[in-house]
Structure formats: structure tokens, C-alpha cells
Amino acid sequence: MAEQLRLDSYLDFAAGRSPQMVAVSQTVHAIAAAGRQISRILARGPLAGNLGTIVGESIDGDGQKALDAMTHTIVREALSRAPVSVFASEEADEPEVLDAHAPLAVAIDPLDGSSNIDTLAPVGTIFSILPGGSRVADDPKAPFLQPGRTQLAAGFLIYGPQTALVLTLGAGTRIFTLDPDSGAFIATRGEIQVPRTTREYAINGSNLRHWDPEIRTYIMELKKGHNGPRGEDFNTRWLASMVGDAFRIMVRGGIYLYPADQRKGYRAGRLRLVYEANPIAMIMEQAGAAATDGRDAILDLVPTEIHQRCPLVFGSADEVLRVADAYSHGEASNSPLFKTRSLYRKTTSTIDELA
Structure with missing residues (x-):
């Protein structure tokens, strides 16, 4: 192996940069510890119980599964021992204050892809x-x-054939x-650089009939x-698992598209800006890739509520620019994704600054 660097x-080393990074490092340690515990549970599969059983209602309407609730509890307990002031979970309606005097806030999706449990x-x-x-005590949502x-x-x-932490x-x-x-x-390798070009794309093609004409045209090409x-x-x-598709893109390039469409509940996009799009976008940009909602870079969006949804396209930078170019020349659409002619200029500027 070319490199053996322990987390x-x-x-x-990162903690030496500033007192704030000391707290960040301690928090990552806590999340990694929770990940070890979740990994062990998943490795046991049905021996750990019926993890896919619906045990309650969920915010997205799909039902909260046993493992959704279990991972929420595991992560919350880990973060309660870290320098975290407030904890927002995709599994909870409201953020929870853990220690109002602590310096950090954590937003987390404890179990992405829970439909894949079984x-x-x-x-x-x-x-x-x-x-x-x-x-934080006055307004836990503010951070x-x-x-x-x-x-x-x-x-x-990501919990698969192996468990990995992308950070x-x-x-x-x-x-x-x-x-x-x-x-x-x-x-076991150095910093990740996502290839700028690709010939792989990830999108749920079964929804083609619901897409706007612009995105149908792009996919048909x-x-x-x-x-x-x-x-x-x-x-x-x-894969119907965003972390799985994101990991593949990290390793060998590609583009992932989860656009808004005309179905009820999908017209503003489906993925959550705070819990999913923002962290994935930061990971991608730091690896030389790009992420957009179709008009703006994801990281430039200002959330107005913690469970806000958005369209999401991320991956190899050249292909993301091709998507933006294709839709900037299309007809105006009512979709939040790929709507205005200013898209190409905005996205290009953001990506070129990162290249």
C-alpha cells in the first residue's frame, strides 16, 4: 500500500490548526465511533433483529424503520459526549440542544438509503x-x-462490503x-481527486415521464x-442509495442527478439541503468535483428551514458543466432545476474558482 494514515x-494534525479544529476533530471522532457501532449491527443483518420493520412515522412519509430509530439514538448518544451545542437529525422534527455552551452544531442523516436494509x-x-x-438556546435552528x-x-x-469514512x-x-x-x-491513498470527465451517470430512469423536457433531452443524448x-x-x-453513488463517483468519476419533477412532493426536489446536499457538495468540491441545484452551487444556497428540500446534481466537473450548458439553452421551465439562462454563468464561475 502506498500510504497508511490513521484517522x-x-x-x-488538523486539531493543531485552531481551537475550533480541536472541537471539530473531537466531533469527527465521536461520529466515527458511532459508525463502528452501526457497522457491527449491520454486519449481523437479520441476526440483529428485523431492522427494516416500520416502527413509526417519518418526515418523508416512507415510515421510520427500526434501524432508522436505532441509528438516530446511537449518533445522538455519541454526539452528547462531543463539543456539540445542537444536534439536528433527519429523523427528528426539531433540533435538540445538547450543550448550549459548546462551539459546534451537527446536522446528520443517521441512515441514508434505509430502503436498502434488507x-x-x-x-x-x-x-x-x-x-x-x-x-443556540434561544434559537436552536439558527446554526x-x-x-x-x-x-x-x-x-x-458507507456500510457495504467494507465500511469507509469519506471526510x-x-x-x-x-x-x-x-x-x-x-x-x-x-x-490507504492520498487526497481524492474526482476525474473531471466521465462516461457514467446515475439517475432513476423510471421517472423519465415526470421530468421536464430539458432533462429528458439530456439523458436521451x-x-x-x-x-x-x-x-x-x-x-x-x-443504486437508489446516494452514499453508494457518491462513493463510486469519488473513486472513478461520474455524475449523479436527482432533479425535481412533476410528482407531488418532488416539485421542489426531494433531497434535503441541510442533511444531504450540503455535506455531499462540500465533499465533492474539496475533491475537485461540483454540485448544483441547477441554478446555483449548492454551497451558496441559504436554507430557510431545516428540512428544506432541493434538486441535486453532483460529480465530475466537466459533465456538470455540460448539464448546465444544455439547460441554459433550453426553453424556460417551471421546475426548480435548470430553469434560467443565468445558470451556466453562475455554475461555471463557481466551478472554475474551485478547479
């Missing part, structure tokens, strides 16, 4: 670490209603693999392959 060492497809834990602010660019760190754990502290993106024997997270205007063949890779 502990990486966080210890099928052995990847699931994950997505997190965003933000400055906590000084008035989460700021642009994604204020994030101090972001990452996700950025705002200075590049790393992948740490869990050694199940020692319990250590270890990086890819499907035509070397006989179409792109002159080359593309492959579809769709």
Missing part, C-alpha cells in the same frame, strides 16, 4: 459540522440556516477504511451513445 493521526445494498450516515453560534460554505467539516460513512475538513477529501480487527479507520450527438457510449449506474 486518529489525521485528526490530531437487500444488502449500501447504506450510510451523512453529516455536516457547522459553527454553533452564541444563541443550520446558513450557507453550506460555512461548514467546518462534512462527510459520510473533508475543508482542505481536501480523504477516504478512511475501517479495519474490523483493530477498529481503526485507515487511509447519453442513451444514444456513439450514435448520438456526444459520439461516445455512456453507462448508467443507479
Whole structure:
């Protein structure tokens, strides 16, 4: 192996940058510990009980599964021992104040892809670490209603054939693999750079009839392959697990599209800005990739409520720019995704600054 870098060492080095980074490092340690526990439960599968059983209502209307509730509790308990003032979970209606005097806020999706629990497809834990602010006790939502660019760190754990932690502290993106024997997270490669070009795309093609004409046109161009205007063949890779698709893109490039569409509940997009889009966008940008809602870079959006939804496109920068170009020349649409001619200029500027 070219490199053996332990997460502990990486966080210890980062902690030397500032007192704030000491707190960030301690919080990442806590999340990693929760990830180890979740990984062990998932590895037991049905031996750990019926993890996919519906045990309550969920905010997205799909029902809260047993493992959703279990992972929420595991993460909350881990963060209660970290310097976290307020904790917002995708599984809870409102943020919870843990320690009003602590410096950080954490937004987390404890179990992304819970529909995959019984099928052995990847699931994950997505997190965003933000400055906590000084008035958390008065307004626990306030730390989460700021642009994604204020994030101090972001990452996700993915539980699949191996458990891995994808992490950025705002200075590049790393992948740490869990050694199940020692319990250590270890990086075996340097900083990740997502390839700028790709011939792989991820989108749920079953929703084609609900898409706006612009996005249908873009996808059909890819499907035509070397006989179409792109002159080359593309492959579809769709896992119905955003962490799984994001991890693949981190490793070998690609583009992921979850647009708004005309179905009820999807017209403003489906993924949550605070818990999902912002942390994924920070990870991608720090790895040389890009993320947009179609008009603006995801990290420039200002949330107005903690469970706000948005369209999301991320991945290899050149392909994201092609998407923006295609829709900037399309007809005006009522969809929040790819709506205005200013899109291409805004997205290009943001991505070029990061390149």
C-alpha cells in the first residue's frame, strides 16, 4: 500500500490548526465511533433483529424503520459526549440542544438509503459540522440556516462490503477504511481527486415521464451513445442509495442527478439541503468535483428551514458543466432545476474558482 494514515493521526494534525479544529476533530471522532457501532449491527443483518420493520412515522412519509430509530439514538448518544451545542437529525422534527455552551452544531442523516436494509445494498450516515453560534438556546435552528460554505467539516460513512469514512475538513477529501480487527479507520491513498470527465451517470430512469423536457433531452443524448450527438457510449449506474453513488463517483468519476419533477412532493426536489446536499457538495468540491441545484452551487444556497428540500446534481466537473450548458439553452421551465439562462454563468464561475 502506498500510504497508511490513521484517522486518529489525521485528526490530531488538523486539531493543531485552531481551537475550533480541536472541537471539530473531537466531533469527527465521536461520529466515527458511532459508525463502528452501526457497522457491527449491520454486519449481523437479520441476526440483529428485523431492522427494516416500520416502527413509526417519518418526515418523508416512507415510515421510520427500526434501524432508522436505532441509528438516530446511537449518533445522538455519541454526539452528547462531543463539543456539540445542537444536534439536528433527519429523523427528528426539531433540533435538540445538547450543550448550549459548546462551539459546534451537527446536522446528520443517521441512515441514508434505509430502503436498502434488507437487500444488502449500501447504506450510510451523512453529516455536516457547522459553527454553533452564541444563541443556540434561544434559537436552536439558527446554526443550520446558513450557507453550506460555512461548514467546518462534512462527510459520510458507507456500510457495504467494507465500511469507509469519506471526510473533508475543508482542505481536501480523504477516504478512511475501517479495519474490523483493530477498529481503526485507515487511509490507504492520498487526497481524492474526482476525474473531471466521465462516461457514467446515475439517475432513476423510471421517472423519465415526470421530468421536464430539458432533462429528458439530456439523458436521451447519453442513451444514444456513439450514435448520438456526444459520439461516445455512456453507462448508467443507479443504486437508489446516494452514499453508494457518491462513493463510486469519488473513486472513478461520474455524475449523479436527482432533479425535481412533476410528482407531488418532488416539485421542489426531494433531497434535503441541510442533511444531504450540503455535506455531499462540500465533499465533492474539496475533491475537485461540483454540485448544483441547477441554478446555483449548492454551497451558496441559504436554507430557510431545516428540512428544506432541493434538486441535486453532483460529480465530475466537466459533465456538470455540460448539464448546465444544455439547460441554459433550453426553453424556460417551471421546475426548480435548470430553469434560467443565468445558470451556466453562475455554475461555471463557481466551478472554475474551485478547479
